[in-house]
Amino acid sequence: MSEFAVELRDVVKTFATPEGGKLNAVDHVDMHIRQGEFFSMLGSSGCGKTTSLRMIAGFEWPTEGEVFIDGQPQGRKPPFQRPVNTVFQSYALFQHMTVAQNVAFGLEMDKVDVNEINRRVSEALAMVKLNGMEKRSPRQLSGGQQQRVALARALVKRPKVLLLDEPLGALDLKLRKEMQLELKALQQEVGITFVFVTHDQEEALTMSDRIAVMSRGKVLQIGAPVEIYERPNCKFVADFIGETNILTGQVRSVDGTHLKVYVPDLEAEVSAVAESQFQPGQPVHLSIRPEKIRLAEERSLNENCFAGNVIQSAYIGSDTRVKVKVGKIVLKVWEQNHISTLDPDAYFQQNEQTWATLFPENTLVLPFEEG
């Protein structure tokens, strides 16, 4: 058994555009998905995540590069010869078959013995809590139940890798949250590698062992949810995952991982940390998450402390979401409501003077990007 369940090595997929041009939907992508991992591909529509998944499934073949499944190059193998199964966004259930027939379909194609089929079908349906629904038509099921049939139908074949193409997209929010946890638990139970495609960053963070953030056919960053959120490697990832404040400036001095960056909009130097190498004089971005900025009535002794003015304040229960004008910049700040009180003074009010502290260890230096 290979260390990796799925590998994409320098994979390119080129499509012809309607205008007669060519577009790299997937542009030199490298991905190494470990055995037993819950791996998500995250990005907005058109980022290449679904095309990448379809190349693993065999619905598309790479223009360049190679897809490996369990160490084996897949070349131009059709889907029915690959040890993977897919859960489709639309579920793609066979409406002319019952639930049990749907789940049995893949086993029948493999010419599994009838008794074995019956045993495994009821096992799979029990796993997704659909026992007793065998004889129903998919039409008679709710969206969530159809989702489970699709899952059972794919898992019953015991694939090396299960591919999931935005499977929760059609469900309402509450059901989606439930299914996220259930899917994660199921993955841990069966121990099969899951490759999950989604545009929902919260969903990816909740479920994944590792996430690949994609944009315009390229993989920008691969890492555990905490790495992606706390140490994004570029402005796009910082901006796409959660919310953040982006400042633009120029490196003044470098001391190991500690940098001083001059930010013209603040007319001040900001201390920050960097994961990669930067040179003095280089233009850079700074990223700091709204929940990591501290607001106080008094100036703190910390180095990155700036006077500001609250221009907007919204109480949303757990937090108060505040917009603070500092210099020429408006910072998003989320203050947790630690104390239960009805006293309006306990919450930030519009036009209130305040001091905003951007702790240097929470302020990340990122490479400069146009636009």
Add this chain to the structure above:
Amino acid sequence: MFQRLREDKALQGTLLILPTLAVMVGLLIIPLGLTLIISFGQRTADGGVIYTFTLDNYLRLVGITPGCGFKSECFDPLYANILWRSLTLALQTTALVILLAYPLSYFIARAPLKRRNTFLFMVLVPLWTNFVIRVYAWMMILRTQGVLNGILGWLANLLGLPFVPLEMLYTPSAVLVGMVYEFLPFMILPIYTSLEKIDPALYEAAADLGANAARTFLRVTLPLSMPGIVAGTILVFIPVMGTFIVSDILGGRQVILIGNLIQRQFLDARDPTFGSAASLILMVMTLIVTYFYTRKFGFGEEIVAV
């Protein structure tokens, strides 16, 4: 009065259905009743009807000569053969039309969206020409000095083979070709509609679960397109059973179908009683076949419902 019309839904329904009901009763139910009555009558020498009750017309249709008794030399299979030929030809036509229409519909349904309308348009264009003219066109193609023999002769000449023009017109095959041609669009459209509705993800799902192209077709595509085949079969089989123009023009005196028989009884032979009996037998035959067919496969209603 108007107040009541606005509020009374049942009255609205009755009024809406009234025109159709009048047409159905006046032009279908009453004539059908008359046909039934006439079919039990006796003809007069000048083509009139004596209203009586005799089964002679029906007996003649199944081959029993009235007044001759049930002896074997009295059995005349002429009309029974016509009934049998009509039924088998209609079944052959329907089967051939399915076989031809299915691949074409499949091709159109899987073509890019922009081209589909062009293809469907091409399927429908011949229908803009008169039915009879289209059948005559086949006469031009199939006759001994016709287009097809011309092409075959030219090819034979090119290869240096001897060639005797084929006698194709006025054969059952010519009628079959004409029928298939005439009724093809009525099979293509419903099959296309049912194929076009199949989510392409289902083909991918089947492949993903281990089915190759043939098994995907048999287990997924074909069952899901059955409503289209059923609807098309009903649209083709029923008119083919009764048609007389195609067999008249392409079959001549050689291929007489029940449609021709009925037409001739009313116009040439001036025997409306026998013609009425033949009409009713045709209707009953068609109903029986359609009944058993739809009991097994349904009416293709899903094609309308979804």
